[in-house]
Amino acid sequence: MxxxxxxxxxxxxxxxxxxxxxxxxxxxxxxxxxxxxxxxxxxxxxxxxxxxxxxxxxxxxxxxxxxxxxxxxxxxxxxxxxxxxxxxxxxxxxxxxxxxxxxxxxxxxxxxxxxxxxxxxxxxxxxxxxxxxxxxxxxxxxxxxxxxxxxxxxxxxxxxxxxxVEVEIGVAAVGLTVAGCVCAVVIRRQLRPLGRVAATAVEVSHAPLGRGQVTGLTRVPERDTDSGSEAGQVGAALNRMIDHVEASLAERQRSEEQVRRSEERMRRFLADASHELRTPLASIAGYAELMNRGTDRIEPGLAWRRVNAESARMRSLVEDLLLLARLDEGRPLQPSEVDMAALVAEAVWDARAAGAGHQWQLELALDEPVLVLGDETRLHQVVANLLANARIHTPPGTTVTATVEATPASCVIRVRDDGPGIPADLLPTVFERFTRADTSRTRAGVLEGGSGLGLAIVSAITTAHGGHIDVQSAPGRTEFTIALPATRLPAADPADAAARPRPASV
The missing domain is CATH 3.30.450 (Beta-Lactamase)
Structure with missing residues (x-):
């Protein structure tokens, strides 16, 4: 109006x-x-x-x-x-x-x-x-x-x-009347686009820009944005302003949504961390109480072993939480040139010693050493966590294969197993903290299965090194893929390349 x-x-x-x-x-x-x-x-x-x-x-x-x-x-x-x-x-x-x-x-x-x-x-x-x-x-x-x-x-x-004078007055009156009518029609027609532009501006001003989802704001019709007229220029400028406002509001809503999700994750993280720490603390307190009473219901040696085990579990959980906190804060790593083939081979040997009931294989599809600039200890933890995840969540006899490949720009590490796979409802959140599979998929129960931070640490360390991680899973095949930026490699001697071994099994 x-x-x-x-x-x-x-x-x-x-x-x-x-x-x-x-x-x-x-x-x-x-x-x-x-x-x-x-x-x-x-x-x-x-x-x-x-x-x-x-x-x-x-x-x-x-x-x-x-x-x-x-x-x-x-x-x-x-x-x-x-x-x-x-x-x-x-x-x-x-x-x-x-x-x-x-x-x-x-x-x-x-x-x-x-x-x-x-x-x-x-x-x-x-x-x-x-x-x-x-x-x-x-x-x-x-x-x-x-x-x-x-x-x-x-x-x-x-x-x-x-x-x-009378004739001129009459002619002027008629002429002015006709000219006035023509001008009124022309002005009305020329200002009609401006009226539509003003109506659009009023409609946008009534939109609830301060709350709710702001999308699909009214735009000036395309016919009223012709740059050949002043009204069209105003309409085009108004459309650009509305686009900018809509983009800014959408960005603000995305930021608010990210903050809300971050707060939810933090609350869930604290709740899970409290729960994880409360379990070993309760066990330690219980065994300590039994030992203080001097009861015959439990041997002191067994009680001390359980206290030490729960203490180690709690220490491991706290160290994992501290590691994630440091990575979230962006604290610098200790970079050095790391030979990923040797690092993965060492991690596979360690996993074989820990899980003798599995079949472990190592494939090195390399023509020359592949070097990555990163923290060797953390990169070893990444591979070890992936291998431990495969060992814990697959039954004995499962074949676990670790592969190292090199591309012109990156080093690709794959950990593949032929176990039962990751449930579809768990797959989108598999890299989130305190995410656990069902105990039906866990070979040794919850205590053996860990705290649910292993894959979260893998993702955080990989991101800190400038890489990315992906997972694909189906019954009979689960594969984690890590891509890390590789350093420039020296030119290889053809004779050395021919003499270097091809994919191997361990």
């Missing part, structure tokens, strides 16, 4: 302005025409008055001794309404008469004669109003002492000018 009122107000102001301009233009043209026509008609009348005065002087010159003679008015061809007078040396009127319509000339009255006083015989023209006769254009001439005054009525000139 406000946009409509503003648009209407703008149209009204433009229409008033254009109307005023048109009125001024028409008035200037009318005045110019009237004054030009009046000057032309008066000039023509003055010429006729001068001719009449000259004829009067010529007629009076025939009888110079007759100072009051006006017989020349009786000559044929004198126009009706023409007046003439004889003047003395002081300019006083001696006699004056006017030619009637189809009647002989008759003398002027005293009042009419008085209106003609003060006209000097110098040939200049004057305008005088005579009672009962109207307005006249008069002049007086002096030829060798013969002074004659002549005049012609201005009624025709005044009527012509008056008619011209």
């Amino acid at each position: 406000t946009a409509r009122l503003r648009s209407r107000s703008l149209r009204t102001r433009l229409l008033v302005f254009i109307t005023v301009v048109l009125v001024c233009v028409c008035a200037a043209m009318a005045l110019t025409t009237v004054f030009a026509q009046r000057a032309y008609l008066l000039g023509n009348l003055d010429d006729r008055v001068g001719d009449a005065a000259e004829r009067g002087v010529g007629g009076a010159a025939l009888h110079p001794e007759l100072t009051r003679d006006l017989t020349f008015l009786n000559e044929t061809g004198q126009p009706a309404g023409m007046l003439a007078a004889r003047l003395d040396a002081e300019g006083n009127i001696l006699s004056a008469a006017v030619v009637g319509q189809d009647t002989p000339p008759h003398s002027l009255t005293t009042a009419q004669t008085t209106a003609l006083k003060g006209i000097t015989p110098d040939g200049s023209t004057h305008t005088r109003t005579l009672p009962g006769l109207g307005t006249y254009r008069v002049t007086a001439l002096d030829a060798s002492g013969i002074r004659v005054l002549a005049g012609l009525p201005m009624d025709d000139v005044l009527d012509t000018i008056g008619g011209l």
Whole structure:
């Protein structure tokens, strides 16, 4: 409603302005025409008055001794309404008469004669109003002492000018009306896009920008964004502003969502950490209480072994949490050139010693040593955690294969097993902290299965080294893939490459 009122107000102001301009233009043209026509008609009348005065002087010159003679008015061809007078040396009127319509000339009255006083015989023209006769254009001439005054009525000139003014007023009124209507239609049509732009702006201003999901804000129609017009430029600018506002709000909402999720993860992390720490603490407290009571229900050696085991478990959990905290803070690692083939081979030998019931294989698809710039201890922990994850969550007899491959830009490590696979509902969160598989998939139960931080540590260490990790799982095949940026390798000797062993099993 406000946009409509503003648009209407703008149209009204433009229409008033254009109307005023048109009125001024028409008035200037009318005045110019009237004054030009009046000057032309008066000039023509003055010429006729001068001719009449000259004829009067010529007629009076025939009888110079007759100072009051006006017989020349009786000559044929004198126009009706023409007046003439004889003047003395002081300019006083001696006699004056006017030619009637189809009647002989008759003398002027005293009042009419008085209106003609003060006209000097110098040939200049004057305008005088005579009672009962109207307005006249008069002049007086002096030829060798013969002074004659002549005049012609201005009624025709005044009527012509008056008619011209009336015609121009009528034409101007009609023209202004038509022009006003045309301007109103044109202005309304030209401002219609601006009205739609204003309506769009009002609709956007009513959107709940401060809350909720802000998408799909109204845009100015494409037809109203033509850069060839001012209204189109405004519409295009408004659309760009709306795009910017929508993008900013979406970014703010994403940030708020990330903060909310981060807070949820932190709360869940603290709750899980508290739970994980509470279990070994409860066990330690229970065994300590039994030993303090000196009961025969448990051997002291067994109690101390359980206390030591729970203490080790709690220490491992705290160390894992501290490691994740350091990685989250972005603390620098201790980089050095690490031979990943040797590191993976060592980790496989360690896993074989810990899980003799599994089949362990190592494949090195390399033509030359592959070096990675990183923290050797942490990278070894990554591979060891992946191998331990495969050992813990697969049954005996499962084949676990570790592969090292080299590409021009990265070192790729794969850990593959042919176990039962990761449940589909667990796969999206497998790298989150305190994520555990069902005990049905855990060979040795929850205590043996760990705290659920192993894969989270793998992901955090890999990210800290500038790499990425991925997992694909299906029944019978689970494969973790790690890609780490490799350092520039020295050119290999063809003889060494030919002599280097190919994929091997351990």
